[in-house]
Amino acid sequence: MKDFEPRIIGFLCNWCSYAGADLAGTSRLKMPPNLVPIKVMCSSRVDPEMVTDAFLRGADGVLIAGCHPGDCHYDKGNYYARRRFAVLKKVVESLGLEAERLRLSWISASEGARFQQVVEEFTENIRKMGPNPTGKETLL
Amino acid sequence: MPVQGARALSDLTITEPLNRPVAALLRPCEIRAFVENVKQTQGNLENIFIISCTCPGVIPASKLLREDREEILKNHSENIRNSCGACLEFVPGQQADMTVLVASDEPHKGTVIYLHTEKAVEIAEKLDSCTLETGKPPAELTSGILEARKKALKDLMRDIPAPGDGLQSLVSLFSACIGCRGCREACPLCSCILCDYETARTLHSPELVRTEAKRKGSIRVPAGTLQFQLGRLMHISPICTSCGQCSDVCPVDIPVADIFIRAANLVQESLDYAPGRDTDDTPPMATYVEKELPSITD
Amino acid sequence: MNSILKDLLRKALDNGIVSSVMVPSKGPGNSFPWTLVSDVSALQRAEPVPPVMSVQGAKALASFTQSMPEGKLLAVMRPCEARAAVELSKLEQIDLDNIILLTMDCPGAVPLGEYGEDGITEPDINDPATLRPLCRQCTGFTSAGDLCLAMHGGLNAVLPLTASGQELLDSLGFKAEADISGWEEWANAQRGERQVTRVENMENLKEAYSGLQGLIEVFSGCISCRSCRTVCPICYCRLCFIDMKDRRSPASEHLERSRNGGAARLMSNTLLFHIGRMAHMSLSCVSCGMCEDACPSDIPIGRLISMVSADTTAVFNYSAGSNPEDPLPLNTFLPEELHEYED
Numbered sequence: 001m002k003d004f005e006p007r008i009i010g011f012l013c014n015w016c017s018y019a020g021a022d023l024a025g026t027s028r029l030k031m032p033p034n035l036v037p038i039k040v041m042c043s044s045r046v047d048p049e050m051v052t053d054a055f056l057r058g059a060d061g062v063l064i065a066g067c068h069p070g071d072c073h074y075d076k077g078n079y080y081a082r083r084r085f086a087v088l089k090k091v092v093e094s095l096g097l098e099a100e101r102l103r104l105s106w107i108s109a110s111e112g113a114r115f116q117q118v119v120e121e122f123t124e125n126i127r128k129m130g131p132n133p134t135g136k137e138t139l140l
Numbered sequence: 141m142p143v144q145g146a147r148a149l150s151d152l153t154i155t156e157p158l159n160r161p162v163a164a165l166l167r168p169c170e171i172r173a174f175v176e177n178v179k180q181t182q183g184n185l186e187n188i189f190i191i192s193c194t195c196p197g198v199i200p201a202s203k204l205l206r207e208d209r210e211e212i213l214k215n216h217s218e219n220i221r222n223s224c225g226a227c228l229e230f231v232p233g234q235q236a237d238m239t240v241l242v243a244s245d246e247p248h249k250g251t252v253i254y255l256h257t258e259k260a261v262e263i264a265e266k267l268d269s270c271t272l273e274t275g276k277p278p279a280e281l282t283s284g285i286l287e288a289r290k291k292a293l294k295d296l297m298r299d300i301p302a303p304g305d306g307l308q309s310l311v312s313l314f315s316a317c318i319g320c321r322g323c324r325e326a327c328p329l330c331s332c333i334l335c336d337y338e339t340a341r342t343l344h345s346p347e348l349v350r351t352e353a354k355r356k357g358s359i360r361v362p363a364g365t366l367q368f369q370l371g372r373l374m375h376i377s378p379i380c381t382s383c384g385q386c387s388d389v390c391p392v393d394i395p396v397a398d399i400f401i402r403a404a405n406l407v408q409e410s411l412d413y414a415p416g417r418d419t420d421d422t423p424p425m426a427t428y429v430e431k432e433l434p435s436i437t438d
Numbered sequence: 439m440n441s442i443l444k445d446l447l448r449k450a451l452d453n454g455i456v457s458s459v460m461v462p463s464k465g466p467g468n469s470f471p472w473t474l475v476s477d478v479s480a481l482q483r484a485e486p487v488p489p490v491m492s493v494q495g496a497k498a499l500a501s502f503t504q505s506m507p508e509g510k511l512l513a514v515m516r517p518c519e520a521r522a523a524v525e526l527s528k529l530e531q532i533d534l535d536n537i538i539l540l541t542m543d544c545p546g547a548v549p550l551g552e553y554g555e556d557g558i559t560e561p562d563i564n565d566p567a568t569l570r571p572l573c574r575q576c577t578g579f580t581s582a583g584d585l586c587l588a589m590h591g592g593l594n595a596v597l598p599l600t601a602s603g604q605e606l607l608d609s610l611g612f613k614a615e616a617d618i619s620g621w622e623e624w625a626n627a628q629r630g631e632r633q634v635t636r637v638e639n640m641e642n643l644k645e646a647y648s649g650l651q652g653l654i655e656v657f658s659g660c661i662s663c664r665s666c667r668t669v670c671p672i673c674y675c676r677l678c679f680i681d682m683k684d685r686r687s688p689a690s691e692h693l694e695r696s697r698n699g700g701a702a703r704l705m706s707n708t709l710l711f712h713i714g715r716m717a718h719m720s721l722s723c724v725s726c727g728m729c730e731d732a733c734p735s736d737i738p739i740g741r742l743i744s745m746v747s748a749d750t751t752a753v754f755n756y757s758a759g760s761n762p763e764d765p766l767p768l769n770t771f772l773p774e775e776l777h778e779y780e781d
Contacts, residue, residue: 315469319493391732
């Protein structure tokens with residue numbers, strides 16, 4: 001498993017988490033390059049469909065990151081995002097799939113260090129889990 | 141259950157409320173599904189008088205097409221659907237106007253009817269050959285059935301594939317799927333006119349299918365079998381009333397309902413939602429609580 | 439797998455003459471999903487003539503061939519599936535330009551519901567109980583598409599049926615068969631026998647279910663799951679006419695019908711759906727029987743549509759899927775025709 005480099009899809013909300021990622025970058029914080037960021041306007045823009053699509057097509061991990069509860073740019077988008085994520089997580093769990101490959105984190109625009117820490121930790125966890133078996137499965 | 145009652149009632153009332161009273165004979169899961177329909181503007185409860193029963197469960201339609209049909213009908217309780225065997229809500233809730241005692245621990249004599257509303261009392265005045273009671277059927281009449289069903293549900297939940305081997309077992313389960321979408325069409329809660337999974341947004345493009353076939357060496361076509369099931373689970377599990385109709389229609393005997401019931405139990409518990417309980421309960425995905433679900437976020 | 443076919447598929451992929459092969463493969467359990475194969479090693483699981491029809495091949499093909507960007511595709515399918523693919527290309531759902539269709543002497547398929555149970559694991563031409571009802575009366579069981587694997591009458595060879603089929607054989611160095619008369623004899627005899635069964639069955643069916651009462655009876659078990667439509671290769675519309683909002687009847691109309699008749703069926707558009715569907719697709723019906731296989735209520739829907747299709751296609755002297763050059767009957771007309779339908 002030494003050669004395994006996880007590929008993680010990150011849906012980052014425009015107002016907080018993407019800015020947090022930016023801050024981590026401009027602060028020259030070192031972090032693994034495994035996360036492929038996709039900017040969305042709000043964490044609630046992430047249809048669970050997008051997550052399952054990534055998951056079933058072999059993404060080793062999927063991160064959704066948005067503003068802390070109460071701080072949503074659109075007032076309450078992240079509360080809805082949390083419910084949708086709960087459904088997703090429980091469905092995946094009930095099917096015996098690896099729910100640990102999905103993560104929802106609140107990261108504000110000022111939390112560059114937290115962004116670094118989440119990416120580091122998530123990448124390490126996924127690295128330990130190994131590649132997502134959906135990546136090689138031909139009969140999905 | 142050839143057609144889920146909620147689907148039929150929705151067909152009747154989707155365009156306008158009924159302008160005169162209609163009595164509807166519905167099983168408890170059909171009432172719950174219709175309540176969810178009403179919340180999604182797929183039906184209207186006005187002028188509907190609901191007669192329900194303590195439900196003994198239904199026999200899978202495929203069993204009734206077999207030659208030993210008579211034998212199966214005789215042994216009703218041993219031949220009910222998996223979903224019925226694990227159903228804890230076989231006594232109607234507050235939406236029913238009257239409940240006929242059908243399933244009970246001990247055999248009962250004659251027809252016993254429980255009246256829940258004033259209207260029910262009014263109508264029942266003219267019934268002289270039945271035993272009439274007011275209020276809900278006492279819990280002790282069906283406590284034995286409930287215990288047996290609780291155990292069955294526990295067993296059903298325990299069969300959840302262990303993490304790690306989940307994908308393999310799912311793939312083999314759905315490998316026989318013929319893509320007939322009967323599960324979706326029969327579901328009383330899948331009421332979209334055009335399913336998300338028939339739209340260009342979710343259909344795999346020709347380019348993607350070919351790229352994936354090249355990358356993996358081979359790929360199943362039509363693509364997206366699990367994607368569809370996962371997607372439907374996501375849409376339906378928060379409000380699934382565990383009626384079991386999806387398993388019933390499956391021409392290749394995939395235990396779709398078992399999968400849905402497992403997911404629904406976990407999802408509904410985490411969202412603290414009981415589908416079909418009350419038309420006033422806000423649909424779970426249209427609301428939130430400020431402090432909730434701490435275990436899934438960080 | 440037939441060794442000649444195996445050899446052909448391997449060579450075609452290996453030499454890059456085709457970039458991919460679509461063929462059913464053995465899946466886990468007793469399943470035979472369609473696969474799009476790009477790598478020769480994945481051909482090991484290929485099962486070109488599986489005992490059941492899981493998804494109609496043309497439907498599988500149409501799921502990724504509305505446009506054909508590059509490279510040739512070789513699709514191995516049953517004759518009825520190839521005919522449906524031709525119909526779908528006329529309906530602009532499949533771009534056949536870069537597709538080569540390879541069919542075989544089809545042994546028929548085991549009904550999905552019977553497969554595995556009672557020991558039925560293989561279709562047996564001599565034992566009708568192992569075959570779907572429409573397979574038993576199928577007269578188009580061979581010679582469809584561009585190439586056909588002939589396995590009867592002393593033959594075991596891939597025969598070219600079109601120029602592009604011939605081209606593929608030439609490029610792979612497959613030699614032409616000198617004598618195919620034994621195989622032709624076999625096919626003619628089979629066809630003759632089945633034609634008799636077919637006519638007989640259709641007459642019986644017509645007698646049993648014609649007229650309004652007959653139709654109401656045969657569709658009384660319909661649970662409106664629409665599986666017949668969904669699995670049908672020809673029914674390609676994303677949104678079916680029957681599901682449109684304007685088809686909904688207001689509650690008052692339902693009540694009115696109930697008052698007039700004493701009772702009225704809910705989900706009341708059952709007959710409208712089935713008759714409407716027949717009107718839409720019967721001209722292109724290839725009698726593959728997929729609809730009947732998928733029906734959870736065991737309605738002989740495939741045989742009924744096939745029966746209707748025999749009558750509707752006869753009006754235009756049309757044979758669904760046989761000739762790619764024949765235009766769809768409703769997309770063309772002659773100034774002088776069909777006078778018996780007008781006055």
